Amino acid sequence: MTLLNVVASSSSSPPHPVDDARVQLLRSLLADRDWSQDSILRTRLLQALASLRDPAGASLDEATWLMVADETARYLDFRRLRTLEAKLRGCPQEALRYTRADWEAARHAEAALESHLRHVRFSSYAPEPVPMFRIH
Structure with a gap:
C-alpha cells in the first residue's frame, strides 16, 4: 500500500481516525x-x-499526502542509513548520534x-592512446 492511498470512509459507516502504518511512521x-x-x-x-487522528477529518488533500509521502520516504532512508552506520561502528542505534545533516x-x-x-x-582508467608524433 502506498502512502497516497487516501482512506475514505463509506457513507453508511461513521468516519473513523486513520491509524495504520503510515500514521505510525x-x-x-x-x-x-x-x-x-x-x-x-x-x-x-x-x-x-x-x-488523520480526527474522526471527521480522515481525508487529506493530494498536496498534503505528497508532502507526507516525501518526508516519510526520506525518513525511511534515514533509518536505513542510521542502522547501517550503527552496524559499521559496532554500537547500538541509541548510542549513535546520527542526524538529518549526517543523512544528507x-x-x-x-x-x-x-x-x-x-x-x-x-x-576505463587507462588513458587514451596518444597519436604518434613524428618529426621528419
Whole structure:
C-alpha cells in the first residue's frame, strides 16, 4: 500500500481516525530527536497528523499526502542509513548520534559513488592512446 492511498470512509459507516502504518511512521518521524524538519514543514506534518487522528477529518488533500509521502520516504532512508552506520561502528542505534545533516551528507556521498561507478563502467582508467608524433 502506498502512502497516497487516501482512506475514505463509506457513507453508511461513521468516519473513523486513520491509524495504520503510515500514521505510525509519521508519529515516529515527528518524535525522532535526530530527524529534524524546518518549522514550516514540521507544522504542516503536525497538522496532517492531527487531521488523520480526527474522526471527521480522515481525508487529506493530494498536496498534503505528497508532502507526507516525501518526508516519510526520506525518513525511511534515514533509518536505513542510521542502522547501517550503527552496524559499521559496532554500537547500538541509541548510542549513535546520527542526524538529518549526517543523512544528507551520506546521501550525497552515495550519489557521488554511484556516479563514479557508472562512469567507470562505461570508460576505463587507462588513458587514451596518444597519436604518434613524428618529426621528419
